[in-house]
Amino acid sequence: MHTHFFVPVRAASGSAASSAELYLTDAAGDGKRTVLVAQVRERVDQQQGSVLISLQGLDLVRMLQPGAGIRIALSDRVFEIASERVEWLRMGIEASLAKAAATARDAAGAPAPAPVVPAQAPPAPVRQQAGVPLDIAALKPRNVTIADIGLAFFVPAGWHQSRTPRGLRFRDDSSSVLEATGLHRPNVSLRQWVGMRLAIVQHEMRYLKQDGEPYDIDGDDWGDRVKGKAMEFTGTFPGDECESRYLVACIRIDGTVCAMTIRAPSDAFEQNRALYKWFLSRVDITAAPAGVYGAPASGAGSAGAIEAGDAPGVFGFSMRGRIGRMRALAYSLPVYLPLVVLAIGSAAIAPKMSRGGSAAILAAIAVLMFFCVRLMVLRLHDVNVSGKWLLGFMLAIGLGGALGKENFVIVASLMFWTGSMLMYCFVRGSDGDNDFGEAPGPDSNLVKLGAGMLIFLQTASIGLHLQRNGFGDGQVPNPVHYLDRSKPVDPNVWFWVSPDKNMTVDFPGKPQEVATPEALQARPGSGVTRQLSTTAEGRIYLVQVVDYGHTPLDAKLVVLAMRASVIGAEGELVSEKMSLFFMGHPGGEVKVRLPGGVMRSARFAVAGSKTYMALAVSKSDPASTARVDEFLESFTLTR
Secondary structure, eight states, X not given: OOOXXXXXXXXXXXXXXXXXXXXXXXXXXXXXXXXXXXXXXGGSOGGGSSEEEEEEHHHHHHHSOTTOEEEEEOSSSEEEEOHHHHHHHHHHHXXXXXXXXXXXXXHHTOOOOOOOOOOOOOOOTTOOOTTSOOOHHHHOEEEEEETTTTEEXXXXXXXXXXXOSSEXXXXXXXXXXXXXXXXXXXXXXXXXXXXXXXXXXXXXXXXXXXXXXXXXXXXXXXXXXXXXXXXXXXXXXXXXXXXXXXXXXXXXXXXXXXXXXXXXXXXXXXXXXXXXXXXXXXXXXXXXXXXXXXXXXXXXXXXXXXXXXXXXXXXXXXXXXXXXXXXXXXXXXXXXXXXXXXXXXXXXXXXXXXXXHHHHHHXXXXXXXXXXXXXXXXXXXXXXXXXXXXXXXXHHHHHHXXXXXXXXXXXHHHHHXXXXXXXXXXXXXXXXXXXXXXXXXXXXXXXXXXXXXXXXXXXXXXXXXXXXXXXXXXXXOOTTTTOOOSSOXXXXXXXXXXXXXXXXXXXXXXXXEOOOOHHHHXXXXXXXXXXXXXXXXXXXEEEEEEEOSSOOSOHHHHHHHHXXXXXXXXXXXXXXXXXXXXXTEEEEEXXXXXXXXXXXXXXXXXXXXXXXXXXXXXXXXXXXXXHHHHHHHTOEEOO
C-alpha cells in the first residue's frame, strides 16, 4: 500500500493527482478493464496515456474506477489484481481510515464529524459501468429496420442517419459513428463471417491494431438462434488527430449475417461502452430474409451486392456484381471473337447487302460491344471502382473525336486499352466483400480453359505479327519489305506502292498510269514522278506523287497549298482535318462539294521534297462516302 507506482492517466489538472482519470485498457480482450502500473517508468507504455504520475498503492486503489482491476508490471512478468480484490482492498482501506479517525477523535474528545468522502477522482459523467443501469428513457431510442433482410435494431433518437453504399450510418453530435450492414448468406457460418470481416479490416485499415482475440457477445432474448462475436481495434484514422477505437460486431441470425461497426475516440469509446453494448444487444431479425440489402444509389455509385452463387454470366444486361481476372479473360473469348468476325465481315459484305441486312449486322456489333463494356465494368467492380469512370472515359474519347481532336483521341485510346489490359491481367481484386458484392467464387476448370485459350490466341497472334515483320527469321524489321506485290490480295482491292516505297494505298481495282499534264510538267522545280487512276462503280480514284526537287522551308505551307488545290475555285468546303501526321510528316484531309452534288475528297502529306495525295471524286450518297473513306483511310506513309 505504501509503494509508489508510475500510473498512466488521461489528464491532470496542475499538481493535484486526485484530479486525474486513470487510463484503463482491455488487455486480455475479455471486456474487463485494468490499469497498468510499474515501479519503473520504462515498464509503463507512455503511449497509453497522455501523462504518467506517481501514486502510492493506497491512493491508487482509492482512485481506481469501480469494476476495474490493476496490472503490476514486474521485471519478468505482470502481476494481476482482479477488480473484486481491488474492491476488497478499497473497503479495507476505508475501514482502516475510519477507525484511525475515530481513535484520533476519541483521544481529542472532539465530536464525530460528517462522513468522510473518499479522496478519489469522480467517474466520467457519461460512463456506464457493468452492473450500473443504463438510462434508456433518456436516450429516446427509435427502431431502425433494414427491410430487405429484416434487420432491426435501436439507436438514440438524436443520432443522425445517412446511407452508405452497403447499409446505414448513424452519428451522434460528438464523434461516435455506428454503421450497420447485412447480407443473406445461409451457407456462411459465424466463424467464416468473422474471418471475412477481419480480413477486410487488415487489408483496408492497416493503421489499426487488433486488441486481443474476438470475444462472444450476447443480446436480449438471443438464445441459440442468434450468435455473435466482436473484435476491437485501436489506431489513428487518416485525418484524425487522436487515437480511436474501432469495434466490429459480427452477428448471425437465421442464415443472415450482419456487421455492426462502432468507431469513436478512445476516451469517448470507454465512456460509452455500456451504450454500445446496448446497441448490440438489441439486434434482431423481424421477418424472413427477402434478399440482399442494397442501399439506393448514392454518391458512391454502388451497384449493390448479389446473392451468393449468382456470379455474373458471360452474356447479360445487368451491371451488378464483380468478376476476377481469370473469369474476365475467359468471358472475353466468346465475346470478342464474334465481334471481330462481324466487324471484318460487315466491311466486306455490307455494301452488297440490303439495308435490313446491314442494319442487323450493325445491331449485332452494337450488342457485342455492350457485352465488352459490361465485362470491363464488372472487372472494375472487382477492384472496388465504379463503372461510371469507364463511361466518362469513353464519352471523353467520343467528344474528342467529334471535335476533331485526333491526337487526343489517339493518346486517350492508347491509355484506355493499355489500362484495360493491365487491369484484366495484373490488378488483384478486393479481398472479401466490397461495395459491389461478395468476392468471386473459385474458378471452374472451364473458366481456366477459356482463359488459357485466350492467352494462347493472343500470344500466337503477336508471334505471327512479329514473324510477318521479320522478327521470326532474324531479319531487320522493314515495314515495306513485303510491299512489292504484283497481284492484289482481294480481287476488288489492288495494293499499290509508290516507286520510292514510301506510300501505300488500296485501289478498288487495278490502277492505270495517267499522263502528266503539260502545264504541270512546264512548272519550274516540279516533276510528277507518278500519277495513277482507276474507276469503280462510277467513282474516280487518283493517286499523285510530286517531287519538288528540294525540301521546302516550311512543310505546313505546302500542306495548305495542297488543301487549296483540292478545294479549287468552284469547291465548297464540307469538312477538313488539317492536323494529321503520317509517320511524323504533316498532312491533312479535305472534303469538298462541287457543282451538281459531286464530292471531291483527298488525303495528302508532305515528306521531304515530295508530296503524296490520294484523291477521289464521287457522288454524295452513303455507299459512295463509305467507299471513299476506305480508300482515304488506306493512304499511309511507311517511313
